[in-house]
Amino acid sequence: MEPPASTLKTIGKADVQEDYHGSYRFAPIEEAQVSRYFDTMYERAVSDVVIVGAGSAGLSCAYSLATRRPDLKVTIIEANVAPGGGAWLGGQLMTAMVIRKPADNFLREIGVPYEDEGNFVVVKHAALFTSTLLSRVLALPNVVLMNATSVEDLIVRTDFENKERVSGVVTNWTLVALNHDTQSCMDPCTITAPVVVSTTGHDGPMGAFSAKRLISMGLNKELGNMRGLDMNRSEPAIVNGTREVVPGLVMAGMELAEHDGSNRMGPTFGGMIGSGIKAAHEAIRMLDA
Numbered sequence: 030m031e032p033p034a035s036t037l038k039t040i041g042k043a044d045v046q047e048d049y050h051g052s053y054r055f056a057p058i059e060e061a062q063v064s065r066y067f068d069t070m071y072e073r074a075v076s077d078v079v080i081v082g083a084g085s086a087g088l089s090c091a092y093s094l095a096t097r098r099p100d101l102k103v104t105i106i107e108a109n110v111a112p113g114g115g116a117w118l119g120g121q122l123m124t125a126m127v128i129r130k131p132a133d134n135f136l137r138e139i140g141v142p143y144e145d146e147g148n149f150v151v152v153k154h155a156a157l158f159t160s161t162l163l164s165r166v167l168a169l170p171n172v173v174l175m176n177a178t179s180v181e182d183l184i185v186r187t188d189f190e191n192k193e194r195v196s197g198v199v200t201n202w203t204l205v206a207l208n209h210d211t212q213s214c215m216d217p218c219t220i221t222a223p224v225v226v227s228t229t230g231h232d233g234p235m236g237a238f239s240a241k242r243l244i245s246m247g248l249n250k251e252l253g254n255m256r257g258l259d260m261n262r263s264e265p266a267i268v269n270g271t272r273e274v275v276p277g278l279v280m281a282g283m284e285l286a287e288h289d290g291s292n293r294m295g296p297t298f299g300g301m302i303g304s305g306i307k308a309a310h311e312a313i314r315m316l317d318a
């Protein structure tokens with residue numbers, strides 16, 4: 030989209046200069062040239078895959094999907110201003126992040142250093158994993174992140190066999206989504222996509238969003254409700270259980286524990302990585318079917 034015509038009569042020669050003795054000069058700009066977000070919303074109104082939630086599972090899915098299939102328009106919707114979900118800390122006030130083998134393969138793939146402690150590896154700070162993964166994902170040309178944006182509903186259509194199929198998401202600014210009962214409804218936007226991957230986690234003001242919405246719209250009977258902590262049982266269950274839970278919707282990460290009623294694992298993140306990668310494989314299977 031062409032930038033708006035210049036409203037300034039003359040714009041000085043762009044004699045840019047990086048100088049720290051009082052003569053620093055920037056190239057000139059029109060204020061209107063800064064408003065770019067709406068281009069993104071328009072360009073991504075139809076995406077190939079929408080990933081709801083930019084936590085460790087959602088970001089692992091985005092990286093695996095967008096690198097395997099650079100032809101796909103992958104759009105991530107994240108309710109918080111800061112993406113990353115619960116992966117900024119290894120656990121309550123613990124900074125290091127434990128990742129059980131074989132999920133360490135992914136760390137080498139994206140270039141996160143770690144200490145090898147036998148059955149698992151330790152990343153010295155969880156923020157090192159999350160910031161590295163975020164930077165790798167956002168550097169991919171076919172990935173767009175819309176943060177401070179909430180999915181507040183699912184688009185559901187009937188397919189040619191008259192089966193209900195999730196076909197996209199309904200979005201709004203998070204501040205609006207959190208305040209619908211304090212003002213008249215501010216209508217949302219939509220993003221249609223043949224595949225939606227929901228990784229909205231298990232807690233927080235909007236956690237387990239799709240797991241709960243499937244019930245309130247009658248596409249699922251009841252929540253499985255996440256069970257108690259058991260690291261050895263939970264991580265394979267989450268990875269192996271990652272799947273298309275209803276036509277058009279793949280569920281992964283801790284949201285799946287709410288949907289299926291599988292155990293939680295606490296501050297070990299290999300299951301999130303594996304579940305995200307499995308979700309990427311599921312999304313490709315669905316698109317190629």
Ligand code: 48N
Pocket residue numbers: 081082083084085086087106107108109112113114115116178179180181228229230231232233235236237238258281282283284293294295296297298301
């Ligand atoms: O990090 P989370 O919460 O979710 P996961 O599944 O990626 O990772 C979970 C992991 O951090 C754990 O909880 C660890 C393993 N602990 C387990 C345990 O036993 O305690 O990320 C979910 C993201 C967040 O950033 C939310 O802001 C976002 O999803 N989100 C949404 N984004 C858009 N629209 C929504 N409706 C929405 N709901 C949540």
